[in-house]
Amino acid sequence: MEHIVFGIGITALAGALATVAGSAEDTESNIGSQGDPNSQVQLAPQMGFLHRIFNKAVAGEPPAYGLWCCLGAGLAWAFMAMQINPVLAIVLGAVLATFVQGVYATTAYVGRTASLAKFGQPVFVDILKSMTTVTMAHAFIAIFCTVTLCHLINTALGHPFPLPLLGLIWGIALGAAGSATGNPYYGKERQYQNQKFGAGVPISASGNIVRYAEAGERNSIDNGWFTAKIGGSASGICFGMIVFLELWRTVVFEAINPWYAIIVGVLMILIFTVIDRYIEVWGRKTYGPYTAPKEAEA
Amino acid sequence: MSVKVEVIEGGVPHNTILIAGVVSTLVCIYLTYLNVVTQTEMFSFFGGLAVVAALVWGSHTIKVLCSYGIGTGVPSAGMIAFGSGVIAMLYATRFGMLAPVVALILAAIIGLVLGWVSNNILNMKIPAMVQALTEMAVVGALTLMGFAALITGTFGFEGLTTGTVTMFGMTLLTHQNSFIGGCLIAVAFLLGAIAIQHPFNACLGPGWTQDRMLMLTAECAFLSMIVAAIMSFALISAGSAIISLVIAIIGWVYTYKEYMALSKRDAHSWLDSKPIPDVEGQ
Numbered sequence: 001m002e003h004i005v006f007g008i009g010i011t012a013l014a015g016a017l018a019t020v021a022g023s024a025e026d027t028e029s030n031i032g033s034q035g036d037p038n039s040q041v042q043l044a045p046q047m048g049f050l051h052r053i054f055n056k057a058v059a060g061e062p063p064a065y066g067l068w069c070c071l072g073a074g075l076a077w078a079f080m081a082m083q084i085n086p087v088l089a090i091v092l093g094a095v096l097a098t099f100v101q102g103v104y105a106t107t108a109y110v111g112r113t114a115s116l117a118k119f120g121q122p123v124f125v126d127i128l129k130s131m132t133t134v135t136m137a138h139a140f141i142a143i144f145c146t147v148t149l150c151h152l153i154n155t156a157l158g159h160p161f162p163l164p165l166l167g168l169i170w171g172i173a174l175g176a177a178g179s180a181t182g183n184p185y186y187g188k189e190r191q192y193q194n195q196k197f198g199a200g201v202p203i204s205a206s207g208n209i210v211r212y213a214e215a216g217e218r219n220s221i222d223n224g225w226f227t228a229k230i231g232g233s234a235s236g237i238c239f240g241m242i243v244f245l246e247l248w249r250t251v252v253f254e255a256i257n258p259w260y261a262i263i264v265g266v267l268m269i270l271i272f273t274v275i276d277r278y279i280e281v282w283g284r285k286t287y288g289p290y291t292a293p294k295e296a297e298a
Numbered sequence: 299m300s301v302k303v304e305v306i307e308g309g310v311p312h313n314t315i316l317i318a319g320v321v322s323t324l325v326c327i328y329l330t331y332l333n334v335v336t337q338t339e340m341f342s343f344f345g346g347l348a349v350v351a352a353l354v355w356g357s358h359t360i361k362v363l364c365s366y367g368i369g370t371g372v373p374s375a376g377m378i379a380f381g382s383g384v385i386a387m388l389y390a391t392r393f394g395m396l397a398p399v400v401a402l403i404l405a406a407i408i409g410l411v412l413g414w415v416s417n418n419i420l421n422m423k424i425p426a427m428v429q430a431l432t433e434m435a436v437v438g439a440l441t442l443m444g445f446a447a448l449i450t451g452t453f454g455f456e457g458l459t460t461g462t463v464t465m466f467g468m469t470l471l472t473h474q475n476s477f478i479g480g481c482l483i484a485v486a487f488l489l490g491a492i493a494i495q496h497p498f499n500a501c502l503g504p505g506w507t508q509d510r511m512l513m514l515t516a517e518c519a520f521l522s523m524i525v526a527a528i529m530s531f532a533l534i535s536a537g538s539a540i541i542s543l544v545i546a547i548i549g550w551v552y553t554y555k556e557y558m559a560l561s562k563r564d565a566h567s568w569l570d571s572k573p574i575p576d577v578e579g580q
Contacts, residue, residue, distance in 0.1 A: 042503075050574045057499065059373035059492055067488040074485035074529055081461075081475055081532035096525060103521055103554070104492075107514055108500045110561040114510070115503030117566040120577055125570040162474070165481040168488065217574055 007251035010156045014149040015244030021145035022239030023232040025065060025174050026182030028138035030231065031131055031224035032056035032105060035179045037187030040209050042112060045121035047207030052124055054131035054220035055112050056105040065175030066168055072097035072143040073150055073167025090151060094144040102136040131220050146170055149243060177239035185231035190223055309508030312362055316433065319355025323348045323440045327398045330447040339538035343545050345447030346523035350516055352444060356437030357497040357515040363430035364498060376495030380487050382408045383438020391455040401439040409435030445486035448542060449530040450477045461533060482529060493518035510560040517557050520550035
């Protein structure tokens with residue numbers, strides 16, 4: 001019984017870390033226009049809409065965060081193998097992984113923008129300097145929290161996988177949670193505040209993203225500020241719940257019978273499917289012109 | 299059949315890059331064998347140089363393949379390269395000194411089958427698919443072998459699965475403190491998979507230039523080599539790891555500066571704290 005109580009405590013701590021990680025991850029990716037909003041940021045200059053939005057598509061969020069967290073975990077593993085204290089090892093691993101993330105971000109922005117020279121899109125050096133550092137700060141929080149929760153799963157809960165493999169798995173899960181939950185808020189809402197709410201993006205509006213702010217020209221820190229409030233929190237809750245519920249069902253039910261943990265997992269998926277469907281139908285009925293798609297096209 | 303959406307104009311022909319890539323990668327991996335000959339770990343850094351050579355070749359293959367609208371993102375090409383390459387690499391490590399050549403042949407066969415499946419069963423019908431997937435599987439396998447040699451000093455199965463741990467002054471053999479047992483292979487997998495796809499993903503567009511993209515590949519490869527060299531401190535002697543680290547840092551600083559200079563050359567303009575310029579007709 002005692003180890004179950006201890007396990008639930010670790011589960012709660014891991015869930016809290018995951019919530020912070022998810023929130024930071026979504027804000028980071030939104031400041032870098034990573035994920036699905038990226039195509040519109042890339043397209044805008046080609047349609048004649050030059051902008052000062054940061055564009056650092058390294059890869060989709062799941063593979064990118066798979067690398068950052070796996071790298072952070074791998075470096076932390078190596079430092080621990082060198083008999084360095086785990087706390088220091090995880091911090092050093094996260095710092096180095098963040099350095100790699102920052103370098104990738106600069107080369108992605110400069111490369112993409114240079115390839116758009118034909119359309120007159122300049123490289124803004126001030127954007128490069130100010131946005132990269134902000135994304136690195138958020139990425140550090142996301143990587144540190146994820147590697148820490150992987151270390152907790154490995155040492156406190158006794159998971160058999162080595163730290164780098166856990167980093168890979170939970171990094172991909174983190175990227176997927178941020179990409180699926182937080183991104184639409186930036187890609188479908190923030191970029192198209194000049195369109196009718198809930199109308200989707202008609203082809204005629206492609207690339208016509210909002211480029212001007214309340215005062216002056218909008219940049220990606222404005223987008224990060226906007227999405228941190230709801231998109232970031234939603235991503236945090238999403239990843240936090242994934243980590244918490246996954247560990248909770250294992251810690252509580254595996255002790256009784258390993259099959260119970262699997263049955264509870266399947267039941268959870270069914271319950272969430274029903275909840276998701278209910279919320280989607282309710283959302284469509286309550287907001288937006290989705291009920292008559294033909295009118296939207298006209 | 300898929301339509302070719304981008305054209306390669308000028309630059310070094312792909313076949314030249316292919317031949318140079320295969321030869322230099324194999325030579326660099328074999329140079330790490332000097333570790334066994336001289337009973338040291340000083341030559342591990344050649345594994346990192348093999349990674350650089352293989353990735354430069356592989357990123358150009360991705361350019362050839364992704365010039366067609368393949369219907370999936372550029373990053374997927376990096377994932378399939380390493381996903382198919384890791385099987386060949388792991389199997390080949392059992393063959394001792396022949397490992398790099400076995401990895402090359404086996405990966406080519408796996409890539410060929412995957413290319414055939416993609417074109418004929420999944421009906422993707424992309425002309426470059428079979429050759430590109432074959433090349434990328436080989437690149438994936440050889441890059442992983444290069445990382446393995448860089449981090450552990452060897453590309454043999456025993457060396458990759460066995461490490462040492464010191465307890466109360468006693469040195470014990472363990473499988474947990476090793477390249478495969480500690481799953482550093484997962485880190486090598488993703489370091490390579492992102493480094494191989496990023497250059498084309500970051501440089502695609504109407505203003506694509508070959509020299510800029512290949513310089514970025516070298517930069518990504520040296521950056522990966524830096525972190526891999528830091529991880530190698532856990533498995534090889536500190537002096538050998540420092541040699542790898544210093545070479546990686548020098549290579550990275552040089553290629554990063556060159557890449558920024560090439561981007562400045564290709565960019566429309568390079569502005570600092572300026573508003574959005576006016577476009578004609580607005």
